[in-house]
Amino acid sequence: MDETTPGTVRPGGRTARTRAAVRDATLAELARHGYQGLTVENVAERSGVHKTTLYRRWGGPDGLVVDALDLAGEDGWRPPDTGTLAGDLAELASQVYGTFTDPAQAAAPSAFVAAAFDSERAAAALRRFYADRHTRSAEVVTRAIRRGELPPDTDGEALVRAVTAPLYFRLFVTREPLDEPLTAQAVAAAVAAARAGVFTSAGGA
Amino acid sequence: MDETTPGTVRPGGRTARTRAAVRDATLAELARHGYQGLTVENVAERSGVHKTTLYRRWGGPDGLVVDALDLAGEDGWRPPDTGTLAGDLAELASQVYGTFTDPAQAAAPSAFVAAAFDSERAAAALRRFYADRHTRSAEVVTRAIRRGELPPDTDGEALVRAVTAPLYFRLFVTREPLDEPLTAQAVAAAVAAARAGVFTSAGGA
Known part of the structure; x- marks a missing residue:
């Protein structure tokens, strides 16, 4: 594990914050332009993370989607419990x-x-x-x-x-x-x- | 109805043949490159129909898909009849x-x-x-x-x-x-x- 693997370094620290910012920007761009309109440049601009960092650590649009999905899966969602x-x-x-x-x-x-x-x-x-x-x-x-x-x-x-x-x-x-x-x-x-x-x-x- | 509406002129004649050729080329290109790789140029080359004709009558890739789907729906498919x-x-x-x-x-x-x-x-x-x-x-x-x-x-x-x-x-x-x-x-x-x-x-x- 090293810093080139998203999210593996210092949970709660700089990497987690960067990753969350990139995730937020990715979701916002997806919501606005869809997957076909998702570009590293737009995510860089929206997140404030430099595009060379994005390319190095996320690879490209599909890597941004993968990481956003992986983070979405880390939520605390639990199914309902209504009694029936x-x-x-x-x-x-x-x-x-x-x-x-x-x-x-x-x-x-x-x-x-x-x-x-x-x-x-x-x-x-x-x-x-x-x-x-x-x-x-x-x-x-x-x-x-x-x-x-x-x-x-x-x-x-x-x-x-x-x-x-x-x-x-x-x-x-x-x-x-x-x-x-x-x-x-x-x-x-x-x-x-x-x-x-x-x-x-x-x-x- | 006029010749600019795909397939409405002389069923079985030139228009129907052209439309079928364009449909076949569209399906082949979709199978090969997917929707994101579907271009009017490639369908023109594969079908032998000039690209200005394709743009005029089908509008673009989404029009090619629409017409291929509409033609697919004109088949004689019937559901099975097995007895149960x-x-x-x-x-x-x-x-x-x-x-x-x-x-x-x-x-x-x-x-x-x-x-x-x-x-x-x-x-x-x-x-x-x-x-x-x-x-x-x-x-x-x-x-x-x-x-x-x-x-x-x-x-x-x-x-x-x-x-x-x-x-x-x-x-x-x-x-x-x-x-x-x-x-x-x-x-x-x-x-x-x-x-x-x-x-x-x-x-x-």
């Missing part, structure tokens, strides 16, 4: 709905999804980000199993993926608008499938 | 799986999805394409209702969307690999939800 499986999954779906129906909130995460089409490094960072999110989210399924709401061998990550997949599908593939009934339907479908045992090792067979 | 709902949905999912796990087949449709991030016209064309696909696919649900496999007021388009959404979510959002057990699980989840009445007007409540 249906309530928790509805809240998870509602968070996705809320993020992506607010243009200001949607811009950076949408740009992350776009970047993965052009950069294998960004795709790998996105894969890591969502894998970690799904691992954390699966806690709602562990609790539901403990309460006797679901078969004990239910695959929690598979279930939480099933809740949000229909929303992302509309957002980024079929380009259809989201609405609240659709969000509720996605939750109901995932719960019905889980109760039928589809996400167990026997697959509901 | 589970069989038909498995075949629908298998077609998505087969297309996107074969790099040669996956390139152009992936580029269409990518183009929608950069072009509202491409996004609208993609929305039209999938809306039409889902309308056609819903025939498998109509048949299942007729056989008594599903509640009579099941929303066929919602059900077929539920089958493929988990696959597209992995392909283009979480960037996870597809596999056959996952494809089977997506089908089983959609069928279980449909049987529980989730896709009816009462929403399985």
Whole structure:
């Protein structure tokens, strides 16, 4: 580990501050211009970090995206705990709905999804980000199993993926608008499938 | 309608041939370079259609994508008819799986999805394409209702969307690999939800 690896030096010190400033500038530029408009020059100007430093330590636009995603994954986000499986999954779906129906909130995460089409490094960072999110989210399924709401061998990550997949599908593939009934339907479908045992090792067979 | 509107003049004649040549060149260029690498110049060279004609009639790269998508939607594709709902949905999912796990087949449709991030016209064309696909696919649900496999007021388009959404979510959002057990699980989840009445007007409540 050395100073050329972003974020590995003196947590809380100069490197962490620089990294956060670069991340903030990257998110702002992504929100404004999208991934195709993300340039090292603009991030340098916005962050106050010299562009030669950015090129040396982040490599280029895809490195900026990768580091912003890795930092996003270091937040303290925990899934909701409403007391019921249906309530928790509805809240998870509602968070996705809320993020992506607010243009200001949607811009950076949408740009992350776009970047993965052009950069294998960004795709790998996105894969890591969502894998970690799904691992954390699966806690709602562990609790539901403990309460006797679901078969004990239910695959929690598979279930939480099933809740949000229909929303992302509309957002980024079929380009259809989201609405609240659709969000509720996605939750109901995932719960019905889980109760039928589809996400167990026997697959509901 | 005049000759400046692609494909509206003399079906089967010069315009249709030119349009097909431009579409073929566009698909080949998308497969090779992706949407970001799609240029009018390269499509002109590959199709033999002069670039001033391409600019005049298609406008630019996003117009080429829109027209290729519109033509793709004019195929005679019909959903499978295996005799059972589970069989038909498995075949629908298998077609998505087969297309996107074969790099040669996956390139152009992936580029269409990518183009929608950069072009509202491409996004609208993609929305039209999938809306039409889902309308056609819903025939498998109509048949299942007729056989008594599903509640009579099941929303066929919602059900077929539920089958493929988990696959597209992995392909283009979480960037996870597809596999056959996952494809089977997506089908089983959609069928279980449909049987529980989730896709009816009462929403399985």
